[in-house]
Amino acid sequence: MRQILSALCFFLGTTALHAQTVTVDTARGPVEVESGPQRVVTLDLGVLDTIKVIGGDVVGVPNGVKPDYLSEYAGTPYTEVGTFFEPDIETIAALDPDLIIVAGRSQAKYDELSGLAPTIDLTTDTTDFVGSIHRNTETIGAIYGREEVARTALKELDAKVTAMHDMAAEAGTALTILTTGGRMSTHGAKGRFSVLYGDFGFEPAIAEVDSGNHGQPISNEFIRSTDPDWIFVIDRDAAIGRDGQPAAQLLDNPLVNDTKAAKAGHIVYLDPIDWYVVGASITPVENSVATISGALAK
Amino acid sequence: MAVWTDMGKPRGGFAVCGRPVLAVAVLALLALASLLVGSSGIGLRALLDDPRSVELLWVSRMPRTIALILAGTASAITGLIMQRLVQNRFVEPSTMGTVDSACLGLLLGVIFIPDASPLARMALAALFSWLGTLLFLLILRTMPRRSALMPPLLGIAYGGVIGALSYLIAWQTGLIQALAAWTTADFSVVLAGRYELLYLAAAATALAWFGADRFTLAGLGDDVARSVGLNPRMVLALGVSIVAITAGSIVVTVGFIPFLGLIVPNLVSRRVGDNLRNALPMVAWLGASVTLVCDLLGRLVFYPYELPIGATMGVLGAAVFLFLLLRRDGT
Numbered sequence: 001m002r003q004i005l006s007a008l009c010f011f012l013g014t015t016a017l018h019a020q021t022v023t024v025d026t027a028r029g030p031v032e033v034e035s036g037p038q039r040v041v042t043l044d045l046g047v048l049d050t051i052k053v054i055g056g057d058v059v060g061v062p063n064g065v066k067p068d069y070l071s072e073y074a075g076t077p078y079t080e081v082g083t084f085f086e087p088d089i090e091t092i093a094a095l096d097p098d099l100i101i102v103a104g105r106s107q108a109k110y111d112e113l114s115g116l117a118p119t120i121d122l123t124t125d126t127t128d129f130v131g132s133i134h135r136n137t138e139t140i141g142a143i144y145g146r147e148e149v150a151r152t153a154l155k156e157l158d159a160k161v162t163a164m165h166d167m168a169a170e171a172g173t174a175l176t177i178l179t180t181g182g183r184m185s186t187h188g189a190k191g192r193f194s195v196l197y198g199d200f201g202f203e204p205a206i207a208e209v210d211s212g213n214h215g216q217p218i219s220n221e222f223i224r225s226t227d228p229d230w231i232f233v234i235d236r237d238a239a240i241g242r243d244g245q246p247a248a249q250l251l252d253n254p255l256v257n258d259t260k261a262a263k264a265g266h267i268v269y270l271d272p273i274d275w276y277v278v279g280a281s282i283t284p285v286e287n288s289v290a291t292i293s294g295a296l297a298k
Numbered sequence: 299m300a301v302w303t304d305m306g307k308p309r310g311g312f313a314v315c316g317r318p319v320l321a322v323a324v325l326a327l328l329a330l331a332s333l334l335v336g337s338s339g340i341g342l343r344a345l346l347d348d349p350r351s352v353e354l355l356w357v358s359r360m361p362r363t364i365a366l367i368l369a370g371t372a373s374a375i376t377g378l379i380m381q382r383l384v385q386n387r388f389v390e391p392s393t394m395g396t397v398d399s400a401c402l403g404l405l406l407g408v409i410f411i412p413d414a415s416p417l418a419r420m421a422l423a424a425l426f427s428w429l430g431t432l433l434f435l436l437i438l439r440t441m442p443r444r445s446a447l448m449p450p451l452l453g454i455a456y457g458g459v460i461g462a463l464s465y466l467i468a469w470q471t472g473l474i475q476a477l478a479a480w481t482t483a484d485f486s487v488v489l490a491g492r493y494e495l496l497y498l499a500a501a502a503t504a505l506a507w508f509g510a511d512r513f514t515l516a517g518l519g520d521d522v523a524r525s526v527g528l529n530p531r532m533v534l535a536l537g538v539s540i541v542a543i544t545a546g547s548i549v550v551t552v553g554f555i556p557f558l559g560l561i562v563p564n565l566v567s568r569r570v571g572d573n574l575r576n577a578l579p580m581v582a583w584l585g586a587s588v589t590l591v592c593d594l595l596g597r598l599v600f601y602p603y604e605l606p607i608g609a610t611m612g613v614l615g616a617a618v619f620l621f622l623l624l625r626r627d628g629t
Contacts, residue, residue: 064472181479183487186603216603218337219486221358225338225602237476253489254357258350 024139027123035145037099041081041092043106046281047122050137053153053282056144060095067273069283124280129195130161132280157282164289165201167296172229174202178215179247180236185215220255231261232268239272268295321583328590332363335594337602357490365485365493366593367586369548372499374585376541377559379506383537385517386449390559391545394453398460399430400549401480405464409471420495424546431538482608483553485593499547502540510574513537557615564622
């Protein structure tokens with residue numbers, strides 16, 4: 001009888017634990033998920049970084065290049081579950097996940113993955129970058145029951161971003177350039193790299209750019225006539241592990257060298273993996289703040 | 299001539315073909331426009347107002363204009379050569395796997411020898427386009443020629459297979475956007491020191507100019523070629539080499555310009571018939587002019603940003619191509 005009772009207690013206990021849910025904010029509005037997931041799969045490196053920051057566990061991670069701070073996720077015991085865009089459905093099903101987190105590039109697969117396991121979408125809003133990091137970190141903190149860690153990490157991030165903002169406000173205008181295959185494009189204050197203007201506080205060198213995801217193609221002449229105080233470069237080809245035609249080589253020409261930014265040594269090459277691959281999460285943003293603050297302080 | 303009286307728009311600019319002075323004047327005017335339009339301002343005043351304008355002219359505007367003329371001429375003439383060699387009006391480097399092969403070569407170069415010089419990368423692209431074109435011609439020889447549309451259709455399918463292979467490799471190595479950059483012509487990053495490979499395309503084109511008659515003869519068949527004392531294989535190899543070097547250097551420097559090699563020779567042959575000696579200067583002139591016009595449009599549509607010439611030429615070229623297809627009087 002005692003055995004039966006204790007078995008019953010155990011059963012009730014575990015079901016009670018399982019039934020515990022939290023309501024969290026996602027890109028598709030508030031959703032209710034079970035807390036304390038054991039087998040989490042994510043297709044996004046920003047989400048993976050956030051999980052690491054708050055001290056959670058995952059079983060499935062995206063394929064491909066990973067930054068140093070996420071290098072421990074390359075190889076066992078973690079399973080690669082597909083590219084950012086294309087989840088490997090069979091591998092994910094075999095992992096029997098209790099939560100799948102998509103974001104950004106993998107958001108289009110939300111419906112497909114929802115059929116396998118509870119799925120949430122943590123796609124970031126490029127016009128509210130730091131705000132998105134707050135939402136995602138709080139959401140992931142709540143799911144893993146580590147709200148306190150999330151709060152502390154966000155407080156530190158905010159302090160760094162505020163300090164950065166104070167410095168940047170005095171620094172003048174900035175232009176962001178994305179390079180790929182020997183071509184250049186720019187993104188405006190509301191585009192993919194809006195964090196430089198909105199959150200970090202640089203003044204956009206150009207007014208609104210109707211840019212789309214890969215920006216508006218520009219020429220060297222455009223860079224010279226815009227004449228920004230700062231140029232931030234993201235070398236897309238280096239982001240995916242290629243540096244055959246480095247951005248520095250592309251930009252080292254008489255027209256770009258004639259800008260205020262080049263003359264003052266204010267061309268900053270941002271870490272392409274942080275900016276292009278990982279995106280919105282605490283570690284890459286803190287890295288960027290350190291890089292840019294360092295350049296500003298010179 | 300009756301065919302031409304109701305041709306509408308294209309005829310206006312086209313009528314100048316027969317008048318060399320007018321043709322040169324139009325080209326000079328377009329080149330001047332190309333020198334005067336840029337994101338730092340449009341017109342002579344913008345150039346004069348800018349104290350650093352001389353540098354701008356020499357470093358950016360002049361190289362871009364020269365690159366446009368060289369690439370436009372070379373694309374149009376290589377289109378003409380391929381049409382004569384294959385004896386088909388609808389083939390050009392992009393409808394016979396030449397361009398796709400060049401892109402594949404470039405892609406493999408970026409992956410395996412990332413630090414290669416532009417010249418080495420061009421050589422690799424040219425080698426691949428040479429092999430790719432030759433393979434296509436070999437496949438074509440085994441096919442029965444029932445319809446004039448067969449070679450280009452086969453070529454498009456063949457190019458599609460090579461393109462798919464490139465896409466797969468690019469997808470797995472994360473180079474999709476770089477591949478897209480090479481297949482979309484864009485002159486926005488042309489600067490002094492970054493387009494000179496196009497002179498190689500120009501040299502190859504000049505060679506083609508002198509060998510033009512032989513390509514026509516070789517295209518008429520091995521027997522015809524031999525009967526006038528030509529070695530058909532040599533001529534074929536020469537033609538393919540010229541096309542490969544041209545395609546390689548254009549893809550490496552500015553990316554592939556769509557439709558140009560297709561529409562320009564066809565428009566010219568409608569006007570002057572198939573006499574190659576008459577056609578060559580006009581093909582060169584029209585190729586350069588159309589390229590200049592499309593790039594100017596691309597610079598002005600979203601001023602001060604740029605629309606790649608691949609996009610403007612794609613729209614214009616597709617329209618003209620459809621027109622040519624529909625007006626083909628049963629030939």
